[in-house]
Amino acid sequence: MESLLNLPVAGGGQIRILQITDTHLFSGKNETLLGINTWMSYQAVIAAILAEQRQYDLIVATGDLAQDHSAQAYQHFVEGIAEIPAPCVWLPGNHDFQPAMFSSLLEAGISPAKQVFLGDNWQILLLDSQVFGVPHGELSDYQLDWLERKLAAEPERHTLLLLHHHPVPAGCSWLDQHSLRNAAELDNVLQKFPKVKTLVCGHIHQELDLDWNGRRMLATPSTCVQFKPHCSNFTLDTIEPGWRWLELHPNGEVTTEVCRLKGAVFNPDTASEGY
Numbered sequence: 001m002e003s004l005l006n007l008p009v010a011g012g013g014q015i016r017i018l019q020i021t022d023t024h025l026f027s028g029k030n031e032t033l034l035g036i037n038t039w040m041s042y043q044a045v046i047a048a049i050l051a052e053q054r055q056y057d058l059i060v061a062t063g064d065l066a067q068d069h070s071a072q073a074y075q076h077f078v079e080g081i082a083e084i085p086a087p088c089v090w091l092p093g094n095h096d097f098q099p100a101m102f103s104s105l106l107e108a109g110i111s112p113a114k115q116v117f118l119g120d121n122w123q124i125l126l127l128d129s130q131v132f133g134v135p136h137g138e139l140s141d142y143q144l145d146w147l148e149r150k151l152a153a154e155p156e157r158h159t160l161l162l163l164h165h166h167p168v169p170a171g172c173s174w175l176d177q178h179s180l181r182n183a184a185e186l187d188n189v190l191q192k193f194p195k196v197k198t199l200v201c202g203h204i205h206q207e208l209d210l211d212w213n214g215r216r217m218l219a220t221p222s223t224c225v226q227f228k229p230h231c232s233n234f235t236l237d238t239i240e241p242g243w244r245w246l247e248l249h250p251n252g253e254v255t256t257e258v259c260r261l262k263g264a265v266f267n268p269d270t271a272s273e274g275y
């Protein structure tokens, strides 16, 4: 688990990251979540990413990759991601089953590294905020200590911090009960490290770009169902599945954009009340 991935960066030092999140895949490729076939929407997202012809140095998968705990679901994830010519790293979400996730992804050559050096200026740290069996998140003392050690050991590097659960209210009260419960403890650690300016999460199935005590907190659409922003009760959105690219600049700045599929091909069952 302590393994470090050290990736060279070509050209002018710009680092190009692709974020894929909340694929919610099943063991069967015909299974659906709230009316959307998650394998088909994932495949459509991968095809759209390839059609854009952007180059990536790294893919980050930010949790809820499987919906049913099965090894096959993780193998389906690999089948899709293998089409994009870049290494991939991952972290778990509330729905993931880490024994199957770890071994299926490792067997496919996907590194379990939770620290990635990208050239000389940047690192990516991936946190595990899963509390097994419940939708909300929490960072264990081990995770918080690990984070502090990794940040303290690399004071010159800019750090992009990834975790599944949102540490700041998203504005949907039904989702905010499932947020990172001990965000204040994360904040305490990060206050010592002002070079951590950007956090990226998944989980809330919507695009978000908020300030969190002077840091930027980004959230990204799922590759399947979308949740409607600013709703108190569970509400699906009919906006298309998506993904995010990020460019990390040598001076610590981050450029980013969310992209979505075109055309209303994947229509969720808006009458459903949860899962």
Ligand SMILES: Nc1ncnc2c1ncn2[C@@H]1O[C@@H]2COP(=O)(O)O[C@H]2[C@H]1O
Pocket: 022, 064, 094, 095, 135, 174, 175, 178, 203, 204, 234, 273, 274, 275
């Ligand atoms: N109707 C609901 N009310 C509250 N939470 C829900 C509802 N339906 C699903 N959830 C949980 O909310 C979570 C938000 O995103 P997840 O994909 O992690 O998984 C979801 C479920 O665990």
Ligand SMILES: [Fe+2]
Pocket: 064, 093, 094, 095, 164, 202, 203, 204
């Ligand atoms: Fe989640």
